[in-house]
Amino acid sequence: MENKKLTMLTRLLDQTGSPRKTFETCMQKVIGSIKSIRAYYSGRNINSSDVDLALMMVVDGCFILEFINNLSSDDNNEFSNNRLRSTNIALDLVLLENQIPYFVLLDIYNYLTVDRNLQRPALNTMLKFLLDHINPFEEPLKDDDQNVRGTILSDHFHILGILHRFYQPINFKLPAIKTPPTAHSVVELIKVGVKIMADKDLAWPLAMKFDNTLRMPVVRIDNFFEVVLRNLIAYEQYSPVENYVTSYAMAMDMLVATPADIAKLGKLGVIVSHLGSDEKVAHMINNICKNVNLQDFYYMEPWKKIAQYHTKHSPRQFRVFKRT
Known part of the structure; x- marks a missing residue:
């Protein structure tokens, strides 16, 4: 060039x-x-x-x-x-x-x-x-975000930093991590009755919330998705900024254990894949946070609720209930 x-x-x-x-x-x-x-x-x-x-x-x-x-x-x-x-x-x-x-x-x-x-x-x-x-997300970036405008006027940022601020949660108090969050795949959650749906009415672009239904942003998975997320994660790892993009990537890694999970998310409209196979998408998501430390996790509250729901509605608990 x-x-x-x-x-x-x-x-x-x-x-x-x-x-x-x-x-x-x-x-x-x-x-x-x-x-x-x-x-x-x-x-x-x-x-x-x-x-x-x-x-x-x-x-x-x-x-x-x-x-x-x-x-x-x-x-x-x-x-x-x-x-x-x-x-x-x-x-x-x-x-x-x-x-x-x-x-x-x-x-x-x-x-x-x-x-x-x-x-x-x-x-x-x-x-x-x-x-x-x-x-890579279906919802367009919102330009009325005061935090983004403040960043743009700052001398300490660059184009990647501005993109990072567009994904920042507003008025969000980060929960402390006492124990690592429990990972449950999409297939596991659907088996115990959890509904998963795409949600355009989210508090912030990467938000996930749970009320017996896991609501998630719609994301396009292609080769560009990997470049954008890897650079945002690297920026978070080496800069004094919060790691909400890393949290999102970690959450997706927990939800995706096999290509079957990608297939489910595709049918539910949460993922729009342009990679040609569910195996490629699963491999990308499972490797995007390799060797990355999870210092903060922005989804502790919904993940706690998911773990409680999973424990309460797991097949083992249901068998105990039937026997009782």
Whole structure:
């Protein structure tokens, strides 16, 4: 994509009417923040000079801005017309190792739109369109979330961090984990009378609740799903953020023991699979949290209720009841 980046950079700069001056000013702005940029990558061995690092930031930043503008545009272009290509690039933009500081994007964008009078939608709007493009859940991301807006205005986050905040539970008190939650598969739960259904009216995008019926969000399982979740989980493991995405992946791992569980979830409308076989989906879900530590679990309350229901309605208990 390096040649494509330069093409997109030139295309964006040409729209300002004075590409050389615009480029030089963007470089100056980024070089002025170079200490903050290096601090952002603390722990990673970056041998580039200040000028080379600033050039990388400007080229990548302008490419991202031009790409997401084309993606959200109603005009026909090479990205809006080719969903597979645009989705693959969008996925690259949420890889943990590809993140650049959000404040770099914002500085360049503000200069282009305010000082150079480049007519563009708000950066928040274009970013949400990008993230909607790769959101694996059926329910669209809600842009009225104050926590997300607060994150977008923060200097400490990036595109992956913004996507992470869209999945955050609102006004949720995390229950303490005293003992690990009991795992019961979908097939086991259905045998004891638990109903499972897709629910679009959830308190937060990843919510699961139980009232004799386990209500879950609808998720599309494909190769993109794995990329998005793995990077969000890696972000949670290595950043000072809460691990609600890890909790969701762990919960799905507990519910899926065999391909038969995937088949049930597919018939119930909870999973929309594009992988071709239930075996592939089960393998993906069972391996997505391999070697990941479960420090917090956002589903302790419904999982406790499920365990109690399972114990009360298990075949063994029913046999004891009949004998009594």
